[in-house]
Amino acid sequence: MTGELAAYQDSFAAALLADDPLAASPELQRLVRQPGFAVYRNTVLKGCIDALQANYPTIVRLVGEEWFRAAASVHARQHLPSRASMLLYGERFPEFLAAFEPAAELPYLPSVARVDRWWSEAHVAADSPPLDSAALMSLTPTRMAAFGLQVHGAARWGWFDGRPIYTLWSRNRDVDAASNGPVDWRSEGVLLTRPTGPVLCAPLTRGGVALLDACVAGASIEDAVVAALEADRDTDVAALIRQLLQAGAFSRLRPIHPIHIQD
Amino acid sequence: MNDALTGGIGLKPQHFVAAHECAAPGLWFEVHAENYMVEGGPRLAWLERIRASRAISLHGVAMSLAADSVPDAQHLEHLAALAERIEPTLISEHLAWSTWQGTYRPDLLPVPRTRAALQRIVDNVSRVQARLGRRIALENPSHYLTFDEHAYGEVEFLVEIARRSGCALLLDVNNVHVSANNLGYAASSVIDTIPADLVAEIHLAGHSEDPKHGAALLIDSHDAPVAPAVWALYERLIARIGPRPTLIERDENVPAFDDLLCERNHAHALLLPLAEAA
Numbered sequence: 058m059t060g061e062l063a064a065y066q067d068s069f070a071a072a073l074l075a076d077d078p079l080a081a082s083p084e085l086q087r088l089v090r091q092p093g094f095a096v097y098r099n100t101v102l103k104g105c106i107d108a109l110q111a112n113y114p115t116i117v118r119l120v121g122e123e124w125f126r127a128a129a130s131v132h133a134r135q136h137l138p139s140r141a142s143m144l145l146y147g148e149r150f151p152e153f154l155a156a157f158e159p160a161a162e163l164p165y166l167p168s169v170a171r172v173d174r175w176w177s178e179a180h181v182a183a184d185s186p187p188l189d190s191a192a193l194m195s196l197t198p199t200r201m202a203a204f205g206l207q208v209h210g211a212a213r214w215g216w217f218d219g220r221p222i223y224t225l226w227s228r229n230r231d232v233d234a235a236s237n238g239p240v241d242w243r244s245e246g247v248l249l250t251r252p253t254g255p256v257l258c259a260p261l262t263r264g265g266v267a268l269l270d271a272c273v274a275g276a277s278i279e280d281a282v283v284a285a286l287e288a289d290r291d292t293d294v295a296a297l298i299r300q301l302l303q304a305g306a307f308s309r310l311r312p313i314h315p316i317h318i319q320d
Numbered sequence: 321m322n323d324a325l326t327g328g329i330g331l332k333p334q335h336f337v338a339a340h341e342c343a344a345p346g347l348w349f350e351v352h353a354e355n356y357m358v359e360g361g362p363r364l365a366w367l368e369r370i371r372a373s374r375a376i377s378l379h380g381v382a383m384s385l386a387a388d389s390v391p392d393a394q395h396l397e398h399l400a401a402l403a404e405r406i407e408p409t410l411i412s413e414h415l416a417w418s419t420w421q422g423t424y425r426p427d428l429l430p431v432p433r434t435r436a437a438l439q440r441i442v443d444n445v446s447r448v449q450a451r452l453g454r455r456i457a458l459e460n461p462s463h464y465l466t467f468d469e470h471a472y473g474e475v476e477f478l479v480e481i482a483r484r485s486g487c488a489l490l491l492d493v494n495n496v497h498v499s500a501n502n503l504g505y506a507a508s509s510v511i512d513t514i515p516a517d518l519v520a521e522i523h524l525a526g527h528s529e530d531p532k533h534g535a536a537l538l539i540d541s542h543d544a545p546v547a548p549a550v551w552a553l554y555e556r557l558i559a560r561i562g563p564r565p566t567l568i569e570r571d572e573n574v575p576a577f578d579d580l581l582c583e584r585n586h587a588h589a590l591l592l593p594l595a596e597a598a
Contacts, residue, residue: 062388062436069429070420092533093464093502097427104426138424141382141395142354184360211361254362 073101074134105133108143113150113173116166118229128157145177165220172226172247175213179249179256182211187252187305193278193298201279202313206272209308211251216244216266223247223260230258252305259304264292269306277313325375325409325565326595327587329580332570336366338577340373346588348375348409350567354382356406357398367406375409377521377567378402382424385444385458386431387417395419396451403452410521410565412457412490413448415441415478428461432469433477438484445485457520458482459490460510462540463499474499475513488520493554494546494569498527498538511553516561524554524587525569543572546583555590563594 068082075081078089078098088094109129110117117125132153138146151170154160160167187209196204217223223245246261248269261269267288271281285292301307326346331339339349349370356367356378367376380399383391403411416428431437449456460478472480482489491514500507526544530537546554546568558564566587568580 060388061434062431062440065432066388066417066420070423070425073425073429087468088465091465092530092537095532096464096530096537096539097429100427101425108426138426139422141384141392141419141424142357142398143426144355144358181358181361181363184365251361 073098074137102130102133104143105138105146106130108138108146109133109150111143112145112147112177113170115173115226115230116154116170118232119166119169119225120160120163124159128154128160131157144181148174150174165222165225168217168220168222169226169229171215172222172249173230175215175247175249176230176256176258179211179213179251182251184253185210185308187250188302188307188309190299190302192310193302193307196278196310201282202277205275205277205311205313206281206307207309207311208269208272209250209252209306211249211256212269212304212306213249214247214261214266214269214306216246216261216263218244221245223258227258248301248304248306250304250306257304259300262289262292262297264289264294265297265301268297269301272307275313326563326591327584328375328377328565328567329577329584330379330567330569330571331367331370331376332574333363333366334574335577335580336370340366340370342577342581344581344585344588346591347584348377348565350377350379350569353378353380353399353402353411356402357395364405371406376406377410377412377565378406378408379459380411380413381428382418382426383413383444383448384417384419384424385413385448386415386429386437386441387420387444388436388440389420391444391448392419396448399448400451403454410457411452411454412459412521413445414459414461415481416461430461430463430465430467432467433472433474434469435471438472438477438480441481442484445481445487449485449487455486455488457488457490459492459523460495460499462492462495462502464502464537466503475510479515479518482518489514489518490521490523491519491557492523492525493557494523494525494527494550495540497547497550497553498540501535501538507553508556511557512560514557514561519561519564522554522557522564522566523569524550524566524583541572542569545579551586554587558590558594562598563591566591 068085072078072082072085106126106129136149151167154170155167221240221243224240246266248259248261250257264285268281268285271284282294325348328348328350331349331351414428418425496507496510524546525542526546527538528541529535568583
């Protein structure tokens, strides 16, 4: 009898989302022909679509529920969940939207979806207290080359060239906060953090994005500031550091250990 | 579960504050374990906060115990970590499969009740219990399909798994009603025969009619209040087996917390005289 259950599960799984379940698994015709088989087909697809709708609320608001659920249905058939927890299902949805022909008229959708995804990741990231600004302020300027800033595990950020993604996302993520003013079509950066409690969202300058990127790459504070100024020479470094500290974008100071390569 | 627990409510994030503030005696909460398998964040913080004053039951929907493979090791570790953190009063799972060949299908898929399936499920339940270091309760799913291959009756199969693995049973009375309706047998054949000593918890939920097939095909949709027919079966069950912690489940069209509390209070009122008489 070994393998009988496995063979049944192979067939059942193949028939579940097939366009023609009978053709996909003719050996299951006794089951597939019963009206109850459609209940499983519907439930699996609905479970995936519901999870995507919960995880990408800003996209739902921008395109409407009907359009969203139709797109989510196509995505779900291509990418079933690989994990049993649906809280982070839809990792590939932003890329899916970028390649999804009916979404071509809304080229900003994948970027907005990326921010929804960051929100989900920030929401469930490990708890860790943010860096106390006093610790940073106590560093003398000469020590800025000896320490780096460890970016907080819940922080997510990015720069969007030519698209006001912060404005589009923040106006549509929370229905109550929606504003109908005109959108200034410019480049914008986004910063999501979760120092304690809820996820916080703020606009981030090009210099801020460069500074955080440099910190993640292991730069010292001094080098990270240089990176910020290289990205935008008008960066107000003091204001930027203050914003990042207040948002809880860092978790601790990290000593930089030079690597000595021995022959 | 603690004898003092009566009616419980499936906990939803939109009800965290109301749940935390509610002072109803005997109230407890249940969550889908998968929704809290996270590293941190407000969701987990709320669960811990509510746990400080209320019993919590972890109800898994995705261990895929009836799949012909061992439970996903990572998923089991996540459940174990959550159980360690929350210290739930009960942990339960379903007699169903969902993860197969590395892909998760968000549903409780059926298996033919064969000897091979029995052996596999007993083995998987035993593995989970060994890792958690405790007994779990196994829930009867809703049935929508007739299998020619069944070698056991439903109660016989559940009891055999429980006896061999040492697990308890979670009897979902709505699932019994839905299954009996869909497959054409008497719900009493389950309600009147399930061994009292195995039942650790009871679930109650609402169901709906299939849009195409109507009342001939009921869906376990958890989108409505508990139906009168299900309350009647529930009363019949607890009159025979005695009081058990009883959960009101609602996953769709979730109403205000107070509406769920009303249904829960009804279960509480039915359980209380039985508990006092015991």
